[in-house]
Amino acid sequence: MSSPGSAVPPSAPSSGRGPFPAGPIRLGPKSGAALVLAAAEVSAGFWFTRREVNARTSIPQGPGLLESAGNLQNLRVAAGTAEGAFRGDYPFMDSDVYKWLEAASWQLSRRPPEDGGRLAAEVERIVSLVADAPQPDGYLNTWFQLLDKGERYANLRWSHELYCAGHLMQAAVAHHRATGRTELLDVAVRFADHIDSVFGPPGSGKPIDGIDAHPEVETALVELYRETGERRYLDLAGYFVDRFGHGLHGGEAYCQDRVPVREATSVEGHAVRQLYLLAGVTDLATETGDTGLRAAAERLWEDMTRTRTHITGGLGARHDGEAFGSPYELPNDRAYCETCAAIASVQWSLRMALLTGEARYSDLIERTLYNGFLSGVSLDGERWLYVNPLQVRDGHTDTDGDQAARRTRWFRCACCPPNVMRLLASLEHYLASADADGLQIHQYVTGRYTAHLDGAPVTVRAETDYPWRGTIALTVEQAPADRSWTLSLRVPRWCDAFRVHSGGTVHDSADAPVSEGWLRLRGPWAPGDRITLELSMRPRLTAADPRVDAVRGCVAIERGPLVHCLEGVDHPGGLDDIVLDPTRPLTEKHRPDLLGGVTTITAAGHRRRITDPGWWPYTSQGSPTPATDGEPVELTAIPYYAWANRGDGAMRVWLPTR
Amino acid sequence: MSSPGSAVPPSAPSSGRGPFPAGPIRLGPKSGAALVLAAAEVSAGFWFTRREVNARTSIPQGPGLLESAGNLQNLRVAAGTAEGAFRGDYPFMDSDVYKWLEAASWQLSRRPPEDGGRLAAEVERIVSLVADAPQPDGYLNTWFQLLDKGERYANLRWSHELYCAGHLMQAAVAHHRATGRTELLDVAVRFADHIDSVFGPPGSGKPIDGIDAHPEVETALVELYRETGERRYLDLAGYFVDRFGHGLHGGEAYCQDRVPVREATSVEGHAVRQLYLLAGVTDLATETGDTGLRAAAERLWEDMTRTRTHITGGLGARHDGEAFGSPYELPNDRAYCETCAAIASVQWSLRMALLTGEARYSDLIERTLYNGFLSGVSLDGERWLYVNPLQVRDGHTDTDGDQAARRTRWFRCACCPPNVMRLLASLEHYLASADADGLQIHQYVTGRYTAHLDGAPVTVRAETDYPWRGTIALTVEQAPADRSWTLSLRVPRWCDAFRVHSGGTVHDSADAPVSEGWLRLRGPWAPGDRITLELSMRPRLTAADPRVDAVRGCVAIERGPLVHCLEGVDHPGGLDDIVLDPTRPLTEKHRPDLLGGVTTITAAGHRRRITDPGWWPYTSQGSPTPATDGEPVELTAIPYYAWANRGDGAMRVWLPTR
Known part of the structure; x- marks a missing residue:
């Protein structure tokens, strides 16, 4: 065991990637990524608890909710095993099923079957429903099989047919990885082959030159390529990505069609569409080495983060x-900040982190996970926010299309809940990476991080009360005896400000070997070596x-990584x-009794005394502030992710200082 | 001629209303209004110029635009005099024609036919198209006559059938008043009778218990009642108004259906719908003396103005x-502030001003006319804003649904342009009122105001450069010799701060007889008496x-009444x-050369020097402002109404002071 070593430059990609079990980003053989995913497990602490709720409440409740909302019945009717009309308002009802299957599959890949195999049985039952539903040529979308027969691919601006196919592919990859079974993968492959037989550029002999106005199939096709090795899927993804911005959808920014992504200088239009597309762009750049796509992804990520990201990581103003x-x-x-946009941002940023090796992408992932993403699900795992505002005024009453202030059991457009489930169930994919020179820890949890260096396992155990405390105690459990490597x-x-203890040496923020967000600790390391950050x-x-x-x-x-907010329930006089x-x-105080255990922050403030403006709220006096200081008030701020768990009421992230 | 008299209490309604020629609000015989409209003419100055552009450019261009957009052809096809498909995207295409007819009719009522009778001929040509189009039972809506036959009244949430009928009625009233002809009034009356035969409460024997989700027919029916004396129209309006808020449209606030208007405590939902409904509510309260409706209107107006009105008078955030x-x-x-909402606000507030006699309603009218309404039309009368934002950032590029920064020749949904035309053409309705005790001047123009006191004419001539100068010179031209009366x-x-000179006496803001916004000058007055405000x-x-x-x-x-703004074109370094x-x-400077002649205001400021935040725009330094003062800059503010007349670019109303 050595003292912390000097900073090392980012390494070239490892040529000897080990059999990392996790995640959709199992890179292809010629990937240009700087980093590969490392394995991680979460065994206690903050995210363990959130994932337990996901595993014990949210995911098990999924099939019942999908049954009530009609999604599963649509599959039966499409298969001819039941009769009835299409249920639901949207042609993307099937995607809710696929996202749930993906979530449940990731869950199965991790969880010892302490539930008596019930989840596994549910997954296989629903996989069967999906497997029975396709048409003979592999096409599957229950809306168009039941409602608008013969309208296949006729309205790609609205139909979400390839979007749904993409979620099917992602579910199939997860199911295959988790169970080794191929029933769902077969469905996805047949549908992908069908799509590949239908869609292609002019001159390709394919009947349709088109794109789904809601991107998603692009990143999914790259994942399917990674899982199957079938190069056609990668090529098809590349074709789709480069057809955006050429007027196939009237040049609408909403459909990502205003400008080709290679030429785009800023994120625009529907946030989830933009972000899913950019995940696909980054996947393609990674697998093909396309420098134009990589440059676009880097440029757009920086534009987005610098100018269009809420402090919670929320996206889509x-x-x-x-x-x-x-x-x-x-x-x-009026921040919109759809939960799905936060999820898409995390998925995209992970791809950017691996492609570039840069820590800032995981900075944004951390901020988003702890704030604008996690706010999307209630602490009990049963209720959801579709929109994640940063302020709800005193006395707010919901009107149409403005239900941001209430958690809801399910939605007519239920994209968010199963999306949260799949991210929480696959959270270990976002925690660590490896390269030829060592292991990089991106997110701090209590658990284990494992990489392989030239085939030799490297395992680091971590214990932490993060984000409540900033101490992360790391212990090397496995390390090759014959070589040095870098723990980043x-x-x-x-x-x-930070300190790092390692081998009897202490460094702090002034002298630690930090480069571009990475603290690089050079070994050799031996089992039992301890590092405390x-x-x-x-x-x-x-x-x-x-x-x-x-x-x-x-x-x-x-x-720490938490944005706080005031809630009306803690401030009886209101927030406005x-x-x-x-x-x-x-001042801070940890409150184990509150909201599942949170650290609250107390600040001093006062209430404004506002001069009654009468019926007109603008005044032209000498003073621009027709208000004076009133009674002092102690402010209690809770973590933003935990808001709206004590009933409806006011909330506020940004607080005036005058 | 006397010195300014003492303030007098608001008078009871005049029992001897004279034959006021103008406006839709020719009150019914049992009106509970405190005031009645007085006649006014605008002969020079600010609004004269705007109305000249309306008369010489905007209105004459209407028929050509309505022809290009398909509105007139739809009428021909419905009449069977032409063949073809319905043109346009909305079932309210007809209403654009009606609003243009209303505008042109008000114009005809005022303008000596110096155009060789061309406008009158155009009006009669288009009235003929309308008159030929109805179905035998009086029903008229070309969308449902051509596209969705048999779907009459089947989808009142979306169909705008009664909305269009309302605009037809308003056009018919204007046409009848202006020309004395009954062709259009006959169409409106037949349609109104048809609607009355179809719509009614349960138990009424009428087949449909329903409301149009876009209010408008309610106020129009009251106007038709005033014009024809047919009480059924008033009763039908009352029925419609009280059916909102009972779930006929799913309880949607968008459709004004969340809560009955009598119980509502705040304006909500679609702004134009809310405001047209409230115009009808106020009309009903005026004509029937319904105190519940009056209380609701007063409560909602105050809620709106106090808490939901932009400084420009713009409504709908x-x-x-x-x-x-x-x-x-x-x-x-991101203020929305639809031009039509500003117009609806002016229409509603006039009704409130007459009902209550209170000056504040005309305060809001003035603010809206000079700012959030007038910005809707370009200085040349040829281009329009649908949305009237208060800020356009440097380098703004339009994306979908966000064309606020560009004036447009016409819109797919072209509700605003003919709405502007009809308000400008009928502006004299908004200028003055009378009661038994005298004349009230609400808006200052160069021209004449005329009321009748017990049948005797009272005329006051005004000369002013308002809003560029604050001096209004008033001369009594006609006055009864035998009685005192109050000029308000x-x-x-x-x-x-103000001064008023009258009969050799001067009062200022400290000692003038002002009560609730009215400066009450008590006569007797004689022809030639002069008052200067x-x-x-x-x-x-x-x-x-x-x-x-x-x-x-x-x-x-x-x-004065003008809100100013900075425009990018005057600040080459940008506004942000x-x-x-x-x-x-x-400091101020009148610039006759600029934007048709405006007074600009110069202020001192500087440009912030912003510390580059890197890729994350939030900083946790001790200072909450990561910016320092940079180079001084002279700011030039133009009136808001004149923005976006020198090309596209940045604009800003609210300016930071730190």
């Missing part, structure tokens, strides 16, 4: 079109770039008149 | 659903109620980094 807004259009009160620890961008979790006030007009004069309270005093200290 | 937002949800950057002048709410037009900085989160730390520049220094004086 606009309700109208569920869309990205202009640069710095990041409203507090991501130092989160939010962290302004201590990240300062001092609560902090955060301000936005002054160009974010909507939160001028405001701060947010953060601690509260002003935070930024000169007073923040 | 949300793009999503074209809807009112939560209280104080008044975004600068509205002192705008924005005005903090001088309103201070000092430019001012205006701040919003601190609960308007979106513009915290910002001010707007105002002068500009900070205004509120401690430095504002």
Whole structure:
């Protein structure tokens, strides 16, 4: 065991990738990725608890909800084993089933069958429903089989046929990995072959030159290529990606059709569509080495993160079109931030992290997971948010299309709940990576991270109370005796001070070998070596770039990776008149009794006394602020992810300071 | 001629209303209105110019645009005089024709036919097209006559059938008043009788208990009642108004169906729908004395104005659903503020002004006319804004559904342009009123105001350069010799200082007889008496109620009734980094050469120097403002209504002060 070594440059991709079991991103043989996924397990702590709820409540409730909403019955009717009309309002009802199957499959790949095999049986039952439903040529979409027969591929702007196919492929890959069974993979492969026989560029002899206006099949086809080795799927994904932006959907930004992705300079249009497309773009860049696609992905990720990302990691500022807004259009009160967009962002950023090796992608993943993603599911795993706003005013009442302030059991458009389930069930894919020189830990959990260096296993055990405490205790459990390697620890961008103990040596933020967000600790390492990373979790006030007009004069309270918020239930006088005093200290307190155990932050503030403006709320006095300081008030901030778990009510992330 | 008299209490309604020629609000015999419309003419100045452009450009171009868009051809095909398919995307295409006919009719009622009778001929030509189109029972809607035959009244959530009928009725009233001809009135009456034979409450024997999800027919039926004396139309309007809020449209706020209007405490849902409904509510309260409806209208107007009105008078904060937002949800950057909502607000507020006699309603009318309404039409009268935002960022590019930054020749949904035309053509209806005790001047123009007191004419001539100058010179031209009466002048709410000269006496804001916005000058008056009102037009900085989160730390520049804005074209370095220094004086300059002649306001400011935040736009430093003062910059503010007349570009109403 040595002292922490010096920083090392990013390594070339490992040529000897081991049999990493996890994840859709099992890279192809000629991948240009800097990193490959490493195996990880989560055995206790914050995410363990969230995943337990997912495994014990959310996922098991899925089949019942899919039955009530009609999704499963649609498959039976399509198969001819039941009679009835199509149920549901959308042609993407099938995708909810596929996302649930993907979630359940990832769950099966991990969970010892302590449920008596019930989940496995449910999965096989529903896989059978799916397997019985396709038409003889492999086509599968119950809407078009039952409702609009003969309209196949006739309205790709709206039909979601390839979108659904993509989710089928992703589910099939997960099911195959988890169970080794091929029933679902066969369905996906037959459908993919059918799509490949139908879609192609002019001159290809294929009947349709077209794209689904909702991207998803692109990344899924690359995953199917990785699973099957069938190069045609990769080529088909490449064809689809490059057909966006050429007017096949009227040039609509909503459909990602305004500009070719290679030429795009900013994210735009429907956020989930943009992000799924960019996941596919990054997959293609990774597998083919296409430098134009890589440059576009890097450019668009930076544009998005720098100018269009809410502090929670939430994406898509606009309700109208569920869309990205202009640069710095990041409203507090009407942030849309669809849960699915947060999920898509995490999926895309992981692909960028592997392709580039850069830590910043995992910084955004961390922020999104702990905030704008996790807010999408209630602590009990039974209720969901589709929209994740940063503010709900006092006395807010829901009106049409504006149910952001209430958690809901299911949705007419139920894309988000099974999407949350599949991300939580596959969370271990987002935690660590490897290259020829060592192991990189991207996210801190209590558990184990395992890589293979030239075939030799490297295992590091971690124990931490993260995100409540900043101490991560790492122990090397396996390491090759004959070579040095680098353990890389991501130092989160939010962290302004840390210490690392290793082999009797201590470094801090001033002298530790940190490069571009990676703390690089060079071995050799031996089993039993211990490294302790201590990240300062001092609560902090955060301000936005002054160009974010909507939160001028405001701060947010953060601690570690968590964004905090005030909730009405903790402030009986309401939130709308509260002003935070930024000169007073923040204090923290861990409350095991509250919201499943959270650290709250207390700040000092006061309530504004507002001069009654009468019937007109604008005043032209000398003072631009027709309000004076009123009674002092103690502010209690909880983690944002935990909001809306104590009934409906007001909430606020950004707090005025004057 | 006497000196200014003392304030007098609001008078009881005049029992001896004279033959006022103008406007849809020719009140019924038992009206409960405090005031009645007085006649007015505009002979020079600001609105004269805008109306000339409307008369010489906008209105004459209407028939050609309605022909190109298919509206007129639809009428011919419905009449069987032409063949072809329905053109246009919406079932309310006919209403564009009706609104144009209404505009042209008001225009005819005013304009000496210096155009050789061309407009009159166009009106009669298009009236003939309309008159030929109805079905034998009086029903008229070309969409349902041509496209969805047999689907009459089957989908009132979407069909706009009664909405179109309402606009037909309003056009017919205007046409009848202007020309004395009955061709169009006959069509409207037959359709109204048809609707009355079909719609009614359960138990009425009428086949349909229903409402159009887009209100409009309610106010129109009251106008038709006023024109024809047919009480059934008033009763039918009352039935419709009280059927909202009972779940006939699924309880959707968008359709004004969430809560009965008598119980509503806040405006909500689609802004134009809400406002047209409230115009009808106020019409009913006026004609029937219904105190429940009156109380609802007063309550909702105050809620709207106090908490949901943009500084421009613009209404409807949300793009999503074209809807009112939560209280104080008044975004600068994404204000929707549909032009039609501004028009509907003006129409409703006039009804409130007459019903109550209160000046504040005309304060809102003034603000809306000069700002959020007038911005809807270009200075040349040829291009239109559907949405009237308060900010367009530097480098803004239009994407789907977001064409707010560009004036457009016509729209697929072309509700706004002919709506602007009809309001401008009927503007004299909004200028003055009378009661038994005298004349009230609501809006200041160069022209004449005429009322009748017990049958005797009272005429006041006005000359003014308003809104560029605050001096209004009034001369009594006609007055009864045998009685005293009160000349009431509205002192705008924005005005903090004024003087009034009358009969050698001068009063100022400290000692003038002002009560609730009315400066009451008691006569007797004689022809030749002169009154001069001088309103201070000092430019001012205006701040919003601190609960308007979106513009915290910002001010707007105002002068008189005009809200000002910065435009990119005047600030080559862009607008996004500009900070205004509120401690430095504002200076004004009239620029006859600019934008048809405007007074610009100059302010001092600087450009922020922003610390490059890298890829993440939030910082947790001690200072909440990662920006420092940069180069000084002189800011030039133009009136908001004149923006987007010098090409596309950035614009900003609210300006940060730090």
